[in-house]
Amino acid sequence: xxxxxxxxxxxxxxxxxxxxGKFSLEIVKAVVENGGAEIVTLALRxxxxxxxxxxxxxxxxxxxxxxxxxxxxxxEEAVRIARLARExxxxxxxxxxxxxxxxxxxxxNYETMKATEILAKEGFIVMPYMYPDLNxxxxxVNAGASAVMPLAAPIGxxxxxxxxxxxxxxxxxxDLPIIVDAGIGRPSQACEAMEMGVDAIMCNTxxxxxxxxxxxxxxxxxxxxxxxxAYLAGPGRVLNNxxxxxxxxxxxxxx
Amino acid sequence: xxxxxxxxxxxxxxxxxxxxNIMDQVLNNxxxxxxxxYTDQDVKRALAKEQISIQxxxxxxxxxxxxxxxxxxxxxxxxxxxHFGNSVCIFTPLYIANYCENHxxxxxxxxxNKIRRGKLSNEELEVELKAIxxxxxxxxxxxxxxxxxxxxxxxxxxxxxxxxxxxxxxxIEIYPLNTEEYAxxxxxxxxxxxxxxxxxxxxxxEQVHLRGPKRIYPYRFNAQERALMGGMRGVAFGALLGLxxxxxxxxxxxxxxxxxxxxxxxxxxxxxxxxLRPYINNAENNPNDVHEKQLLQVMLAYRLFxxxxxxxxxxxxxxxxxxxxxxxxxTKMSAGVSVGVGxxxxxxxxxxxxxxxxxxxVYEVHQxxxxxxxxxxxxxxxxx
Numbered sequence: 250x251x252x253x254x255x256x257x258x259x260x261x262x263x264x265x266x267x268x269x270g271k272f273s274l275e276i277v278k279a280v281v282e283n284g285g286a287e288i289v290t291l292a293l294r295x296x297x298x299x300x301x302x303x304x305x306x307x308x309x310x311x312x313x314x315x316x317x318x319x320x321x322x323x324x325e326e327a328v329r330i331a332r333l334a335r336e337x338x339x340x341x342x343x344x345x346x347x348x349x350x351x352x353x354x355x356x357x358n359y360e361t362m363k364a365t366e367i368l369a370k371e372g373f374i375v376m377p378y379m380y381p382d383l384n385x386x387x388x389x390v391n392a393g394a395s396a397v398m399p400l401a402a403p404i405g406x407x408x409x410x411x412x413x414x415x416x417x418x419x420x421x422x423x424d425l426p427i428i429v430d431a432g433i434g435r436p437s438q439a440c441e442a443m444e445m446g447v448d449a450i451m452c453n454t455x456x457x458x459x460x461x462x463x464x465x466x467x468x469x470x471x472x473x474x475x476x477x478x479a480y481l482a483g484p485g486r487v488l489n490n491x492x493x494x495x496x497x498x499x500x501x502x503x504x
Numbered sequence: 505x506x507x508x509x510x511x512x513x514x515x516x517x518x519x520x521x522x523x524x525n526i527m528d529q530v531l532n533n534x535x536x537x538x539x540x541x542y543t544d545q546d547v548k549r550a551l552a553k554e555q556i557s558i559q560x561x562x563x564x565x566x567x568x569x570x571x572x573x574x575x576x577x578x579x580x581x582x583x584x585x586x587h588f589g590n591s592v593c594i595f596t597p598l599y600i601a602n603y604c605e606n607h608x609x610x611x612x613x614x615x616x617n618k619i620r621r622g623k624l625s626n627e628e629l630e631v632e633l634k635a636i637x638x639x640x641x642x643x644x645x646x647x648x649x650x651x652x653x654x655x656x657x658x659x660x661x662x663x664x665x666x667x668x669x670x671x672x673x674x675x676i677e678i679y680p681l682n683t684e685e686y687a688x689x690x691x692x693x694x695x696x697x698x699x700x701x702x703x704x705x706x707x708x709x710e711q712v713h714l715r716g717p718k719r720i721y722p723y724r725f726n727a728q729e730r731a732l733m734g735g736m737r738g739v740a741f742g743a744l745l746g747l748x749x750x751x752x753x754x755x756x757x758x759x760x761x762x763x764x765x766x767x768x769x770x771x772x773x774x775x776x777x778x779x780l781r782p783y784i785n786n787a788e789n790n791p792n793d794v795h796e797k798q799l800l801q802v803m804l805a806y807r808l809f810x811x812x813x814x815x816x817x818x819x820x821x822x823x824x825x826x827x828x829x830x831x832x833x834x835t836k837m838s839a840g841v842s843v844g845v846g847x848x849x850x851x852x853x854x855x856x857x858x859x860x861x862x863x864x865x866v867y868e869v870h871q872x873x874x875x876x877x878x879x880x881x882x883x884x885x886x887x888x
Contacts, residue, residue, distance in 0.1 A: 271589020273879040294886035301640040301870070301882050320886050322770050329888035349770035352812055405586045458585045 252481065254449055256426055257342070257374030257395035259313070263287045264443070265473050266315065266428065267466075268453025270295060271405075274307040276462050281309055284466035288313045290344060290451070293334050294320040315376065317344040324363035331368050343368060344398065344430075345377040354404045358385040362392055369393025378430050381415035386423050396425055398451065401442065402432025405454045409438035413445070420446040436465075436472030443476025444484070512710040512719050519723045520682040520730065526763045527725045533558070534704060534756045542566035551575055551808075561758055561809040565751050569801065576804040581832045583811035590879040593814075593836040594869055595643035596636055597677070599845045600624045600663050602854040604649030606716030608702070610747060610780065612856065613649045615716065622845045622853030623648075623655055629663055633670050635848045639840055639866040642883040643673035645698070650679035650718055657685045661692040668693030673885040675740075679717065680727035686734025695887060697731040698740035698776065699724060703748040704756030712747065728764055737885070738772030739764065740816070745802060746780035746794040754802040758809050765810070774814030774836070775806045781820070796825055803833040819843075819860040823872075826862055831878050839869035 254261040267286040269277060281289060291314050297303045308314070316334035321327035324347060331343040345368065347360040356378050362385060365377045374395045379385055381399035389397055399416050402408035410416065411432060419427050426448035433439050439450045450473050459465035515521050542563040550560030551572060563569060564576060601623030604613045612619065624632060636644060644667055648655040660678055667674050675696035676689060686697065703709050706721055713719040728739035741761045743753035761773050779794040794802075799821075806815055817826045817834040819841040826837055841863070845854030864872070873880040 271585075271591065273590045273874075273877065275874075295881060295884055297642060297883045300642060302880055321888070326888050330886060333886070333888065351770060351772050352765060354812070405589075407586070454586060454589060457589045 252477070254426060256376070259374070261287045261313070261449075263470075264449040264477055265470055266290065266430075266449055266451040267456075268430075268451055269304060269308075270319070271454050271457035272462070273457075274302055274304055277304070277307045278309050279463040280456060280466040281312060283463045284456070284470045286312070286466075288315050288342075290315045290317050290453075291334075291339060292317055292319045293330055293337070293339070296337075298337055313342060314339050315342045315344050316340070317346045317378075318364070319346045319348070321347050321364075322349040323347060323357075324360040324367065327360070327364035328367050331364075331373060332371075335373070341372065342374045342376065345375055356380055356400070358382060361385075362388050365389055365394050366392035369395075376428065381412045381419055383415075383418050383422060386419050390423060390425055394425060396428050396448075397423055398428045398430040400431040401429050401438070402434075404431045406432055407434025407455055407458075408432055409434055410442060413441075416442070416447065417445055436468045439469055440472040440476035440479075443473055444479045446480050447476075449473075509714065510719055512713065512721050513706065514720070515723055516717060516720055518682075519717070519720060520684075521722075522683070522726055522730060522733070524726055524729055524767075526729065526760065526767065527722055529763055530704065530725075530756050530759045531706070533759050534752055537562055537752055537755050539566035539751050539755075542568045544568055544571075547572050551579060556808050558759065558762070561805060562755060564808060565755055565758075565801065565805045567751075569805075570797070573797065573801060573804070576801070576808065577832055580804045580807040583807055584832060584835065587812050588835050590831070590877065591835065591881045591884070592830045592873050592878050593643065593881045593884055594641065594839050594866065594873070595645055595673070595675075595836065596639075596641055596838055596840050596848075596866070597645040597647055597843070598632060598636065598667075598848065599647045599843060599854070600629060601648040601651070601655035601659075602845050603651035603654035604716070605653075606650050606718040607714040608716075608718060609712045609714065610702075610744065619855040620853070621654075623659070624663075624846050624853065626662070626666070628846060628853070629666055632846050632848045633667055636840070637670035640870075640882060641840070641866055642671055643675070643885075644671045645675040645677055645696075645838075646694070647677045648679070650716060652679075657681065657688065661689055664689055664692040664694045672883045672887065675738075680724050681730065681734075683730045683734045686731045686736055688734075690735040693887070695737040695885065696740070696772070697728065697736050697738070698742075699727040699731075700740075700742040700744060700776065700778065701725060701753075701757065701760070702744045704743060704753050704760070705748045708748040725760075728760075729767075732764070732768045732771050738774060738814075740774045740776055740814075742776040742778060744778050744780060745799065746792050749792055750779070750794050750798065750802065754805065758806055761810060761813065765813075772814070773810060773812070774816060775803075775810075776816045776818065777803055777806075778818050778820060796821075799825075800829065800833075803829060807833040819862045821861055823862045823864060827872055827876065830873065831876065837869065839864060840866040
């Protein structure tokens with residue numbers, strides 16, 4: 250069965266996107282391999298291209314880079330960082346991240362939307378990180394986003410699907426890949442999100458802070474695959490646990 | 505003795521007064537802070553919480569929390585990993601001048617001390633910057649003493665512009681400025697400003713800052729706010745622990761940072777924890793003494809109160825202490841440090857402000873960070 254993740258016309262087998270910001274670089278390769286990730290994020294502000302501990306020296310070949318605009322406080326800065334990433338040959342993908350709260354690191358949906366619109370027009374494959382709000386998601390679709398990346402919980406919190414119901418609304422209503430980004434702490438939470446019909450999971454802290462990162466990466470891979478398979482299989486009828494009426498409610502139509 | 509001294513709470517001519525109530529808030533909080541009233545139960549309750557309140561912060565800084573240092577360390581480690589992962593940023597300070605008009609009784613650079621004074625010429629600065637850049641560093645902290653005559657804003661601005669050719673992240677630790685001056689230095693290429701209040705106790709502050717513009721307490725206190733108004737991205741806070749009652753000073757520094765973050769949510773907040781080292785043979789005698797245990801308590805309390813804030817560990821501390829606090833509380837450390845004027849390539853042009861305890865090179869610090877399973881980070885900021 251062919252079940253590919255398609256973002257901006259690019260096909261991916263894996264539905265596991267690796268965030269890289271919290272890792273020791275020497276283990277990135279093992280994490281990518283064990284998790285089967287095909288997309289790895291890259292914070293341009295961290296990259297130190299050409300210098301010491303340059304992350305590009307550690308990401309295996311053939312991986313799609315997803316530069317993010319972390320550090321941007323408004324749309325204008327996000328746009329400039331994205332352009333810089335393109336100049337530095339980091340490809341056409343960009344994860345728009347606009348944050349101007351140093352405490353909770355919650356995304357600014359309004360500025361994110363503005364940046365998305367500008368970057369999509371410039372031919373970027375734009376994947377905006379957002380607070381799950383249906384109206385904003387619809388605007389992002391109109392602005393030319395190639396995927397929508399709602400947060401499950403605050404970055405780094407490992408709290409899981411705190412915004413579950415709102416992510417479900419996006420899954421139901423938005424005709425673009427929905428990629429849950431931030432807050433996923435356990436493979437079981439990733440699995441649950443995938444069962445809901447989410448298209449992919451981005452994960453960073455949960456793996457970076459595990460005792461055995463390579464093994465945890467593998468666990469996420471399996472959980473994401475299991476969740477996807479379950480979604481495709483359709484939930485069992487026992488989950489639709491509504492009691493059946495003893496006589497049909499619409500029987501009167503036949504009378 | 506009549507010194508004809510200035511009122512330390514009144515602005516001097518030319519000092520910009522901004523509208524802010526943060527100083528009053530902090531001073532009121534500190535006036536009410538009696539750390540002796542906290543008990544075991546208060547500490548345990550605080551440590552059981554996910555988000556620590558101001559009251560909890562008061563408790564974990566108290567003597568009652570000292571027996572719980574291990575619990576605090578474990579909780580702090582989790583928070584540090586959650587917010588910073590394995591990253592440890594490295595940078596180096598560069599003193600470009602040590603002329604000073606202030607008479608601060610505790611400081612090696614004070615104007616009454618007969619030390620070698622100097623400042624780097626453009627040529628000398630270029631050599632120093634190149635030498636530092638060759639170590640791979642991308643973040644630099646530019647420091648001066650306080651002398652608008654010898655090291656004025658234009659001189660510092662020029663140094664920043666030169667540094668911007670080599671470094672992606674430039675911080676300044678200089679005398680407090682007006683908003684417009686901060687805006688100018690920001691335009692030159694600086695994004696981060698460190699100003700330490702030394703002590704938040706206004707009486708003690710008056711006693712130890714005898715002469716010079718630094719004597720003016722509120723102008724120094726409001727420096728971070730003016731820096732942010734001038735467009736700077738991040739501001740650092742700290743007290744010189746041991747100068748006065750360090751618990752109250754650490755409490756005040758934490759609240760100072762907290763209120764600034766509330767008012768300027770985008771600001772990147774960080775702490776430094778310089779301390780006056782206790783004299784040998786004087787241990788346990790003075791309640792103001794800050795031994796390593798007390799220093800660690802302060803660092804852990806900062807981390808738990810503001811888990812997203814950066815904490816820099818000074819080269820004044822021994823390497824074994826520094827190595828153990830990164831990843832637990834500290835998120836940034838200096839390497840390849842010289843605290844005289846220049847001294848990275850050229851011979852030092854002026855004497856040191858203090859003695860460092862960790863002389864390791866950038867390479868050595870880099871290796872140590874890797875050996876501890878952490879990730880040395882050379883750049884964590886992009887200027888756009």
